[in-house]
Amino acid sequence: TTVLGIETSCDETGVAVYDSQRGLLSEALFSQIALHAEHGGVVPELASRDHVRRLAGLVDEALASAGVEQTDCIAYTAGPGLIGALMVGASFATGLATAWGRPVIPIHHMEGHLLAPLMTGEAPDFPFVALLVSGGHTLLVQVEGIGRYRLLGQTRDDAVGEAFDKTAKLLQLDYPGGPAVARLAEQGDPARFRLPRPMLDKPGLDFSFSGLKTAVYLLAQDHPESPADIARAFEEAVVETLATKCQRALAQAGCADLLIAGGVAANTRLRQALAALPGVRLHTPPLALCTDNGAMIAHAGALRLADAIEQPTRMLARPRWPLDTLEPPGQFAWT
Ligand code: ATP
Ligand code: MG
Ligand code: FE
Secondary structure, eight states: OEEEEEEOSSSEEEEEEEETTTEEEEEEEEEOHHHHHTTTSOOHHHHHHHHHHHHHHHHHHHHHHHTOSOOSEEEEEEESSOHHHHHHHHHHHHHHHHHHTOOEEEEEHHHHHHHGGGGGTOOOOSSEEEEEEOSSOEEEEEEEETTEEEEEEEBSSOOHHHHHHHHHHHTTOOSSHHHHHHHHHHTSOTTTOOOOOTTSSSSSSOBOOHHHHHHHHHHHHHOTTOHHHHHHHHHHHHHHHHHHHHHHHHHHHTOOEEEEESGGGGOHHHHHHHHTSTTOEEEOOOGGGTSOOHHHHHHHHHHTGGGOBSSOOSOOOOSOOOGGGOOSTTOOOOO
8 A cells, every 4th residue: 555645744845655565665855944044943834835835846756756646545744733834734635635536644743753763673562662852742652552652751841852942042053953952062061061950850751841941041141152061061961851751761661662753863962872771772763754754654644544534525734632642543533
């Protein structure tokens, strides 16, 4: 079965063709980073408009390089994300599916991230613990199977990726901030400053990163001459906080397998720290599958063929959509 995947939840237009037997056949991606860079963050209306501009061309490109004219079904990101951006992908997918006489499969963006490592055969068997760290989410999830997600912890305020992006802004680095902060931190002295490790002294598996942002702000005011040392202190604080909570989550779940996904999973220091946790087997997606892409949506679609909607009568877009409300394939009812 071939699946066309369409991702437009934020600032990447991603399209891919995935075959349930042969794997990923093709991929096309356009990142709007340059478009939003001058604004220092994603401007929702600009994002929607650019998805409109790019989507048809990317679909043509992905189909052509897969060597197919149609696919058996179309999976699209139905949420969570920016409402206007989601609606572009949802309406395009629904229209194309109707023209082709094929079904659609609405996909949860974070499930796309979470299942992406399964594409490469590097992933563990169920159950495992997943750390989802991206621009909008910080989630610790006990994964019993596809669509069987128990939320162990989440952020109470900023997401980790958001904290990286805001720290980059404070240090006058480029958007998106994650890679920029990580690069600068390489030159920083880890012993120079120590920032707080938020909520490590409390039990439970929730996170909070907004206080860290304030601490970075104050430090940058006092030491405008040392952005690299500050970037390093920030990264150390984030990584130690995430690693400690992951270790607690694995202990609580009685599990040795930890999977990371989402944009921040591209961070080298985070990968090293998690791989070094005693008794932990770490599973990581390839770098290109960490940030948003169409392949993860096509792949999730291939795992959710049982959710195919044969004759879609409306497009589905949910800006807010908690991951733990999902059901296993074939059991999810759109209401
Ligand atoms: P969500 O998936 O929650 O809807 P999103 O789709 O915008 O949010 P992703 O595309 O998954 O997020 O990831 C982008 C985030 O990852 C940005 O915040 C970016 O700064 C961060 N990021 C990317 N690379 C790195 C890195 N090497 N180190 C730290 N953070 C990174
Ligand atoms: Mg993005
Ligand atoms: Fe994402």
